[in-house]
Amino acid sequence: MPEHAPAPPAAARRRSRSWRLALAALLSAVLGVGLGLSAADRHAARSGPEAVARGYFQALADGDAPAALAYAASPPRGQWLTSVVLRQQLQAAPLADISVLPASRAGATATVEVRYRLLFGSGPRSVTDTARLVRRGSSWWLSRVTSTVRVTAGAPGADRLRLAGRRLPAAAVALFPGALPLAADPPALQVLSDGLAAGAADQPVLRLADPPLLARVRVSMSSALRAQVERAVDRLLADCLTSGSNDPLCPAPGSDRPVPGSLRGSAPPIAAVNPRIALGQSDSGVISVRAEVPVQGSWKVWDFENQVVQRRGKVTVALSARIALDRPAQAFWNPS
Structure with missing residues (x-):
């Protein structure tokens, strides 16, 4: 009968098991570091200035005012900063084809150039805007998420003008970037801006990068x-x-x-x-x-x-x- 090999000593078995455990721990640590770096990369991609700017303008394109305001370092308030008003801006000209260029960073601040198109009924208009951001901790926030406009109307028919369905306010108002939601009541009238019909390719457009806009308009018959x-x-x-x-x-x-x-x-x-x-x-x-x-x-x-x-x-x-x-x-x- 063949003889059996002698069993390894207990100490040898313990050393072998410890080596296997150590190897498993090392592999786990390496994998954990890799997953951690991947998660950090994904977080950086989501919270980077380019992603924040894109998310903000996409929220505008979706007509979601609360989502757009959530990107602000200090979210503003106002009766015109609602999804109802934003959707009226989109009815005048939907926002499409958003393109974000690489950010220019300087310490805790960044500037991002954003390009998109406003689809007016008379034809699309290409718009280039600039978003400015600040960093707080590991996240980036927009320093400004609204534009300011004051609309003045000449006679006749000034009383027939409506801004987002309301009577024309005397003071300046804060609105989201995009088309100016001006209309006339009844709709058979048309809004003219500096001699050009509203809805034309060069109608007044609100941008983050611009100073407060003064829009001079009047009403005419279609x-x-x-x-x-x-x-x-x-x-x-x-x-x-x-x-x-x-x-x-x-x-x-x-x-x-x-x-x-x-x-x-x-x-x-x-x-x-x-x-x-x-x-x-x-x-x-x-x-x-x-x-x-x-x-x-x-x-x-x-x-x-x-x-x-x-x-x-x-x-x-x-x-x-x-x-x-x-x-x-x-x-x-x-x-x-």
Whole structure:
């Protein structure tokens, strides 16, 4: 029978087990250091100035005001710094295509250049902004998360302007970067900024890097509203020129003592004679229309003996009408 090898001494077994435990401890320590460094790297990536700037602008793009304010070193407060207002800014122009450049650091401060696009209805606008950050401990925070704007409006129609759905405030307000949420009431009116329609590519834009913005705006009629007003006056004039009309306020030739309401005939659309269409100078909500229109037809006049005499041919009449802003399809003659 073969002989069995003698069992190793107990001391040898203990040494072997201790060596294995030591090796396992060493591997665990190395792995722990590696995992710790990986976690530190991930933390640094999340809390670095570039990541903070990107997270902030992404929160803006998502319409999440509380998330955007959470990136501030000292979160501001204000009735305009809400998700409701931010989403109105995004309705005017969604924020997209965020790009963050490497940060420029100087001790406990950093500057990050951020690029994005504002998608206005008339076309996108590329924007470059600068975010400034401060470090507290191992984390970075934005030193500023809002822009300041004061909107002034010229007459007429200033009372029709709305900022984020509210009446235009007299004082400056703090808003998030992006489009200025200006609109007119009713929407048939349009907002003009320095002669340019709001929504155009060079409409005022709010940025973190800019000083307080002064936006000068005014209200004007949209082309659709103007066309609706012209059609309403065309209908009113056509009614006057038909044989059944006897409205004494209908326009009449300006000479030869015309008989009121006697003009019959046909006229071109008033759009062809460049009418003067304007908003009222107050909050009355009235649109005034004035034009000189050629009419081909007939009319009656009183002669020097106060006898009614028929006239025929082409004559120019002066129109003066008014239309309520909230009822642009119905026109009325102004008294002479």
